Amino acid sequence: MADDQKKIVPIDYTHREYESIRKDLIDIAQRFYPDTFQDFSEASFGSLVLDAVAYVGDQLSFYLDYNVNETFLDTAYEYNNVLRHGRVLGYKYTGRPSTYGQVALFILVPASSTGIGPDTDYIPLLKRGSRFTSTAGQGYVLTENIDFANPKNPVVAAQIDSSTGAPTSYAIKTYGNVVSGYFGQEEIKVGSYERFRRLKLSAQNVSEIISVFDSSGNEYFEVGYLAQDMVFKEMSNKNYKNDNVPSIIKPYLVSRKFVVERDRFNTYLQFGSGDTAAGQVIADPQAVAMEIFGKSYVTDTTFDPTRLSKTESFGISPYSTTLTVVYRAVNPNDSNLGANALTSVASADMEFPDRTSLASSTVSTVVNSLEVNNEMPIVGNVTNPTSDEVKRRVYDTFPTQNRAVTQADYENVAYRMPAKFGSIKRCSVQRDPDSMKRNLNMYVISEDQFGKLTTTNSTIKNNLRTWLNHYRMINDTVDVLNPFVINIAIEFAARPTPDADRYMVLEKAISALKELYANPFYIGEQLNVTDIYAKLREVNGVLDVTKVKLVNKTGGNYAGTTFDINANMSPDGTYLIAPKNCVFELKFPAVDIKGMIK
Numbered sequence: 001m002a003d004d005q006k007k008i009v010p011i012d013y014t015h016r017e018y019e020s021i022r023k024d025l026i027d028i029a030q031r032f033y034p035d036t037f038q039d040f041s042e043a044s045f046g047s048l049v050l051d052a053v054a055y056v057g058d059q060l061s062f063y064l065d066y067n068v069n070e071t072f073l074d075t076a077y078e079y080n081n082v083l084r085h086g087r088v089l090g091y092k093y094t095g096r097p098s099t100y101g102q103v104a105l106f107i108l109v110p111a112s113s114t115g116i117g118p119d120t121d122y123i124p125l126l127k128r129g130s131r132f133t134s135t136a137g138q139g140y141v142l143t144e145n146i147d148f149a150n151p152k153n154p155v156v157a158a159q160i161d162s163s164t165g166a167p168t169s170y171a172i173k174t175y176g177n178v179v180s181g182y183f184g185q186e187e188i189k190v191g192s193y194e195r196f197r198r199l200k201l202s203a204q205n206v207s208e209i210i211s212v213f214d215s216s217g218n219e220y221f222e223v224g225y226l227a228q229d230m231v232f233k234e235m236s237n238k239n240y241k242n243d244n245v246p247s248i249i250k251p252y253l254v255s256r257k258f259v260v261e262r263d264r265f266n267t268y269l270q271f272g273s274g275d276t277a278a279g280q281v282i283a284d285p286q287a288v289a290m291e292i293f294g295k296s297y298v299t300d301t302t303f304d305p306t307r308l309s310k311t312e313s314f315g316i317s318p319y320s321t322t323l324t325v326v327y328r329a330v331n332p333n334d335s336n337l338g339a340n341a342l343t344s345v346a347s348a349d350m351e352f353p354d355r356t357s358l359a360s361s362t363v364s365t366v367v368n369s370l371e372v373n374n375e376m377p378i379v380g381n382v383t384n385p386t387s388d389e390v391k392r393r394v395y396d397t398f399p400t401q402n403r404a405v406t407q408a409d410y411e412n413v414a415y416r417m418p419a420k421f422g423s424i425k426r427c428s429v430q431r432d433p434d435s436m437k438r439n440l441n442m443y444v445i446s447e448d449q450f451g452k453l454t455t456t457n458s459t460i461k462n463n464l465r466t467w468l469n470h471y472r473m474i475n476d477t478v479d480v481l482n483p484f485v486i487n488i489a490i491e492f493a494a495r496p497t498p499d500a501d502r503y504m505v506l507e508k509a510i511s512a513l514k515e516l517y518a519n520p521f522y523i524g525e526q527l528n529v530t531d532i533y534a535k536l537r538e539v540n541g542v543l544d545v546t547k548v549k550l551v552n553k554t555g556g557n558y559a560g561t562t563f564d565i566n567a568n569m570s571p572d573g574t575y576l577i578a579p580k581n582c583v584f585e586l587k588f589p590a591v592d593i594k595g596m597i598k
Contacts, residue, residue: 016061022054073391080263082387086394087261092224092416093390095262096205097423099180099335100143100459101378103132103342107148108158108169108369110362118170121358122366123149124350131346132178132372138331139182140342140378146176177459178342179422180335180378181207181328190214193319195273198261203329206267208418209260210326214318220256226272226314229253257315264384269325272315335380336448342374379446379454380423386519404471407431410442410478417467422460425453428483428523430580438476442468443483443523443581453520453585455482483523484582485559486552489592492536493547500541502597509539509597514589521584527576550576558587 015024029037029046037046069075073085083093105126109118126146133139153174157167184203212220221231231254261268348370352358385393396412404410410429417423424444432439444464448454461480468478490513496505516535521527529548536545552563561582568577578584586592 016057018054018058021057022050025050025053073394076391077387079387079390082390082394083263086390086397089394089398091390091394091397093262094416094418095207095267096330096384097335097380098207098330098421099337099378099380100422100463101140101178101337101374101457102175102376102459103140103178103372103374105146105148105174105176106369106371106373107172107366109148109172109366110169111167115166115168118155118172120149121353122362123172124352124366125149126176126370127349127351129183130348131182132342133344133346134337134342135344136337136341138180138335138337139346140178140180141183141328143177143179146174148172148174150174178374178378179328180380181330183210184327184329186325186327188323188325190318190321190323194317196314197271197317197319199269199271199323201267201269201325201327203267203327204265205330206262206327207330208328209267209269210328211324212258212269212326213324214321215324216321218256220258220271220318220323221254222260223254223257224259226257226259226270228257229255231257255316256318267327271317274314274316335378337374337378338448339375339377340373342372342378345370345372376457377448377454379448379457380425380460402471403473404468404476405473410440410468410472413468413471414442414444414464417464421463421467424456424460424464425520426483426523426583428580429478430524432479438473440476440478441581442478442480444480445483445485445523445583447520452587453485453583481581484561484579486561486563486578486582486584487554487558487587487592488527488565488584489551489553489594490532490586491547491549491551491594492532492545493596493598494536494545495543496541496597497543505539505541506595506597509536509542509595510589510593512536512539513593517586517589521578523583524578524580525584526578527584528574529576530574553587553592559585 012020012024015021026040029040029050040047040050070078070081073082073089076082076085083091086093107124109122111117112119126142126148128142128144130142131139132142153172155170155172157169158171159167159169161168186201186203188199188201190197190199209222212222214220223231231252255274258269258271261270348367350367350370352363355363393412393415396408397416399409404413407429411427414424414427414429423446425447426445428443430441430443432441442464444456444461445453446456446460464480465478472478492509492513494505494509496502512535513532516531527550529550532548533545536542536548550565552565554560554562563582565576568579569575570577576584
C-alpha cells in the first residue's frame with residue numbers, strides 16, 4: 001500500500017522557494033516515514049535536516065533563475081552581462097563620455113622693432129596636446145593646433161612705454177577646442193606566445209587609446225573588428241608645393257592590430273592569434289577586387305574595402321615584449337564646467353617659426369604669458385548610461401546595420417558617437433513638417449556639472465554632424481537643433497492613515513517622487529500624471545491621494561519656456577503632452593515638489 005501511495009503522489013515542481021520546499025519535505029516525511037520521524041519541532045534534528053535541504057533547494061533555484069535571466073538580453077540585470085549581449089549584436093560600448101568645449105586663449109608678444117604691431121618671429125603655434133586645468137582640478141586637452149599668427153585674431157596693445165607712449169607688447173586672442181581628460185602611459189610586460197591574448201589596462205575611465213608600441217618599435221593599430229585588415233594612415237604629400245595639401249590618406253594593410261573592449265569601468269586590448277609578422281604595405285584595392293589571375297572573365301563578387309587580405313589569424317599576437325600604451329582617460333568624477341572655471345595652463349607645447357634665432361628669455365616670457373579661460377560652459381553627458389538605456393541602444397543598434405534610414409537609426413547612431421568626440425544626454429529625430437525635402441530635425445541636449453539639462457555646445461554639434469555624414473542617406477539633410485526645456489513643479493495633496501505621522505508621511509512621499517523622476521525625461525516624452533498617483537499610493541502611511549497639480553516654472557534659474565499646461569493636458573487628465581521639440585525637466589526637486597498631508 002505504501003508503494004502505491006508513493007507512485008500516485010505528484011511532485012509540485014513550481015515550489016522553489018524555502019518555505020514551500022520545506023513544507024513539501026515535511027509532507028513527504030509524514031506520509032512515507034511516520035514511524036521513523038515523528039518530531040518536527042524547531043529544535044529537533046529532523047527539522048535541522050529539512051531546513052538544510054530546503055535552504056540548498058532555495059539557493060539552487062535562485063542561481064538557476066539568475067543564470068537563465070542573465071542569458072537573455074531582455075531579462076539580464078548585471079551591467080557587464082548587458083554589455084556582452086550588446087557586443088554580440090554589434091553594439092560597441094564607448095565607456096565614460098568626454099565633454100568638449102571652446103576656450104579663449106591669450107598670449108603676449110613683444111612689439112616689432114618699429115613698434116607697430118607684434119614681432120611675427122615671436123608669434124607661436126600652440127600645438128594640440130597642450131593641457132589645462134580648472135579651479136577644481138579637472139584636466140582638459142587641446143584638440144587642435146592653434147596659430148596665433150592667423151590674421152583674423154584680434155590684436156591689441158597690452159603694454160606701453162610710459163616715456164615714449166609706444167607699445168612694447170601686444171596681446172593676441174584666439175579660440176580653441178578642448179576635450180576633458182588627461183594623457184597617461186602604461187607599460188605591460190607580455191610573456192610567451194598566446195592565442196587571442198587579452199590585456200587589461202590598470203587605468204580606469206579610459207576614453208581612447210592613442211598609440212600602442214612594443215619594445216621593438218612595432219606599432220599596433222586599433223581596428224573595429226579583428227577581421228578588418230585596413231586602416232587609413234596619414235602620409236606626407238610630395239606634391240605639397242603645387243596643391244598646398246601637406247598630407248594625404250592612404251589605406252594600409254596592417255598585421256599588428258587590436259580591438260578595444262570595455263566593461264563598466266575597465267578597458268581591454270584584444271589581439272589576434274598570429275605569431276609571425278606580415279609586412280605593412282599600402283593596399284591596392286584593384287588588385288584585391290580583381291582576382292582574375294589566368295581567367296579571361298571576371299565573376300561578380302562582393303568587395304569589402306576594410307578587409308584586403310585573406311589571413312585568418314586576425315592579426316599578430318604580441319609575445320616576449322613590453323607594450324607601451326598611451327591613452328586618454330576622462331576625469332574620474334565630473335568633466336562639466338561652468339563658465340570662467342578653466343583658468344590654469346598645466347603644459348603648453350609651442351612652436352616658433354625659427355626658434356634658434358630667437359632670444360631664449362623672450363621666448364620663455366611669451367610661453368609663460370599664455371592664459372586660458374572658458375567663456376561658455378563646457379558641458380556634455382556626465383554619467384554612464386544605465387542598464388535599461390544600454391538595452392535600448394542595443395535594440396536600436398542591431399537593425400541599423402551601420403546605416404541610418406529610420407528615425408530610430410539616426411537616434412542610435414547619435415548615441416553611438418565615440419566618447420572622444422563628446423556625448424549627448426538625450427536625442428530625438430523628427431521629420432521637418434515645414435520642409436518640402438527629406439529634411440530631418442535632430443534635437444539634442446546635454447547635462448551640466450550638476451546633472452541638469454543644458455544646451456549642447458557647438459563643438460559637440462559639429463562633431464555630431466561629421467559623425468552622421470558616415471551613416472545618413474545621401475539625399476537626407478539633418479539639422480542639429482536645441483529642444484525647448486520645460487521646467488515643471490509638482491503639487492499634491494494626500495490623506496494619511498489614522499495612525500500615521502503626517503510629517504513622516506510627507507517626507508516619504510516627496511522622496512518617492514524624487515526617486516520617480518531621478519532620471520531626466522526623453523525629448524518629446526509625455527508626463528504621466530497617473531504615475532504620480534500610483535507612486536504616492538505606494539508610500540507607507542498614505543490612505544488616498546486627493547489632488548495632483550503640475551505647474552510651469554520660468555524665470556531665474558529656470559528655463560524661459562512658457563508652457564500652457566491646461567491646454568496640453570489629455571482630455572481625461574491622465575497625462576501631459578510634450579511637443580516633439582520639447583523636454584520636461586524637474587530641475588530642483590527639493591523645492592519643485594510640494595505636498596500637503598491632511
